[in-house]
Amino acid sequence: MTSKTKLDSIDSTLQKEPLDVSEIRKDFPLFESREGAISESTHPPITYLDSAASSQQPRQVLSAMESYYETTHANVHRGVYAMAEESTRRFEEARSKVGRFINAPLPEVETVFTKNATESINLVAQTWGRRNLKPGDVVLLTIMEHHANMVPWLMLAAEIGFELRYLEITDDGELVIDDLEKKLEGVRLVGITLMSNVLGTINDISSIASMAHRNGAVVLADGAQYVPGMPTDVQALNCDFLAFSGHKMLGPTGIGVLWARKSLLEEMPPFLGGGEMIDDVRLDGFMPTAVPWKFEAGTPPIAEAIGLGAAIDYLEKIGMDKVREHELKLVSYAMNSLKERFGDDLTIHGPADPSRRGGVLSIAYKGIHPHDLAQVLDEYGVCIRAGHHCAKPLMRRLGVPATARASVYIYNDHHDIDVLSEALAKAGSLFGDAIT
Amino acid sequence: MSGLEDLYREIILDHYRNPRNRGELDTPPAKRIEAFNPLCGDEVVVYLNVEDDKIADIKIAGQGCSISQSSASLMSQAVKGKDISAARELIRSFKAMMSIHESKLESTSSEELDEDQQVEDVVVNPEAMGELAALQGVVKFPVRIKCATLSWNALAQGLDEIEEEANSSK
Numbered sequence A: 001m002t003s004k005t006k007l008d009s010i011d012s013t014l015q016k017e018p019l020d021v022s023e024i025r026k027d028f029p030l031f032e033s034r035e036g037a038i039s040e041s042t043h044p045p046i047t048y049l050d051s052a053a054s055s056q057q058p059r060q061v062l063s064a065m066e067s068y069y070e071t072t073h074a075n076v077h078r079g080v081y082a083m084a085e086e087s088t089r090r091f092e093e094a095r096s097k098v099g100r101f102i103n104a105p106l107p108e109v110e111t112v113f114t115k116n117a118t119e120s121i122n123l124v125a126q127t128w129g130r131r132n133l134k135p136g137d138v139v140l141l142t143i144m145e146h147h148a149n150m151v152p153w154l155m156l157a158a159e160i161g162f163e164l165r166y167l168e169i170t171d172d173g174e175l176v177i178d179d180l181e182k183k184l185e186g187v188r189l190v191g192i193t194l195m196s197n198v199l200g201t202i203n204d205i206s207s208i209a210s211m212a213h214r215n216g217a218v219v220l221a222d223g224a225q226y227v228p229g230m231p232t233d234v235q236a237l238n239c240d241f242l243a244f245s246g247h248k249m250l251g252p253t254g255i256g257v258l259w260a261r262k263s264l265l266e267e268m269p270p271f272l273g274g275g276e277m278i279d280d281v282r283l284d285g286f287m288p289t290a291v292p293w294k295f296e297a298g299t300p301p302i303a304e305a306i307g308l309g310a311a312i313d314y315l316e317k318i319g320m321d322k323v324r325e326h327e328l329k330l331v332s333y334a335m336n337s338l339k340e341r342f343g344d345d346l347t348i349h350g351p352a353d354p355s356r357r358g359g360v361l362s363i364a365y366k367g368i369h370p371h372d373l374a375q376v377l378d379e380y381g382v383c384i385r386a387g388h389h390c391a392k393p394l395m396r397r398l399g400v401p402a403t404a405r406a407s408v409y410i411y412n413d414h415h416d417i418d419v420l421s422e423a424l425a426k427a428g429s430l431f432g433d434a435i436t
Numbered sequence B: 001m002s003g004l005e006d007l008y009r010e011i012i013l014d015h016y017r018n019p020r021n022r023g024e025l026d027t028p029p030a031k032r033i034e035a036f037n038p039l040c041g042d043e044v045v046v047y048l049n050v051e052d053d054k055i056a057d058i059k060i061a062g063q064g065c066s067i068s069q070s071s072a073s074l075m076s077q078a079v080k081g082k083d084i085s086a087a088r089e090l091i092r093s094f095k096a097m098m099s100i101h102e103s104k105l106e107s108t109s110s111e112e113l114d115e116d117q118q119v120e121d122v123v124v125n126p127e128a129m130g131e132l133a134a135l136q137g138v139v140k141f142p143v144r145i146k147c148a149t150l151s152w153n154a155l156a157q158g159l160d161e162i163e164e165e166a167n168s169s170k
């Protein structure tokens, strides 16, 4: 698809890449050959540019889960026999890996397993929020939040009657914080994404958090996009809650994380009720157990937690600094090469400076509707996401119904960007200068 | 590449680039119906003027992908000046052409299911469909069927409402 000469010239720049992508790809069954694993043999090789929606899994993750099921599956926390103990040990080991990965002060105590980032945020809304928010209080969010960090607050606000306030964005996709002091008046909780899943913007929350803390508010960071690609340190971020999902960082679906300061977790009421989360139950009451288990009613996703632990092992072996360096290089390359090729026909939403963004690129090209763009790209095996990306208020702010989003991760390289570029050109010629 | 060429036939691209009957009508007398595809934000607005059981005028507004917008444009051309009964016939045929996957996509209530059942019984005569047959390729792309049927659902809803109002004022 791409001309040979062009590829050669790119290869010379590959010399001192932070990651050896071709080695990494060998760990991913989907990429084992560039053919990918799609059923129709006529389909072109897969160019996977949708990791911001969900990443692929390396064999190490899959086999950690398989080995667990094959050798030690038993319910956790209740068994006396050796196998149940081993199951519990692996589950709790995964928890402390996750906690250490984000530099939690108390990894074993402050790391709560959930289903996904969405559930983590709902947990905070339904427990901390329900206990602490009153009519007249304010929850401060940003207009670039994913629905996951908006709807739980809208739901609760409809019930309790507190105010929702939003930080705006500049045309460059950065948060407007000039008037932060004023915006913080009456605020009890600040909810901010660490990285926008549409604009790619990385939000520096530590200074926002300091100001919020001075005003007596707590800070919830949505790390769904940030944690997979950046070295994450909850102490440096200065947040009080951090939510993220396993499936965007090489882990399986069905496992998410809520980190929170121990003092907060302890004063929060339980979330769901049932087994695992109690110390004692009588006919007229119950005693919740200690944190973090207080928030984990019922049989947890054991294999998934172990899978996430293996994903973290994998990422740590590479090094999160390297992961970040790789994404930055790739995004810079993509922004430069697409701009160079398509000029004003192509717009990339969000910050113009690649170092201000993570691995996502929302593209507007020649007015071609994102659905049409994604459809044509699929014909070339290029997987991107078209839609509102669960950020409808942001779409309205950008004045578009949808965007076409390409996102990169550790297994993507310059070649993937070149294929994207080539496929975009095909879409351009198919639709010509259409468009309303 | 054949699938794509099937989807984006020249007629479709032409109607996308140069939509027919684009605009608005005064309401009232016209009826305004809005249809929305929450999945992708596609939006079609149909303005209908019905006089003497005929679609005297129709205009289309809104924004969206090539499939939703060209389908609306083709539809407006096909039903303008037609009797309501003929327009309903065309809606049935069009939905039958699109029905191969649609019933699976929609979490239909039992009421709507019955309608789908009826739809299956309609025999589609491609000749009678004229330019609309260009949209046939959409059925190969199940996620896009909703784009193609968006304006047709709006039209059907508009005709229902107009007839209901006519009946209740009798």
Ligand SMILES: Cc1ncc(COP(=O)(O)O)c(C=O)c1O
Binding pocket: A052, A053, A116, A117, A118, A119, A146, A148, A149, A193, A195, A196, A197, A222, A224, A225, A245, A390
């Ligand atoms: C910024 C952000 N927050 C939250 C979520 C929700 O993640 P999940 O669907 O895994 O709960 C996403 C996923 O797209 C996201 O990008």
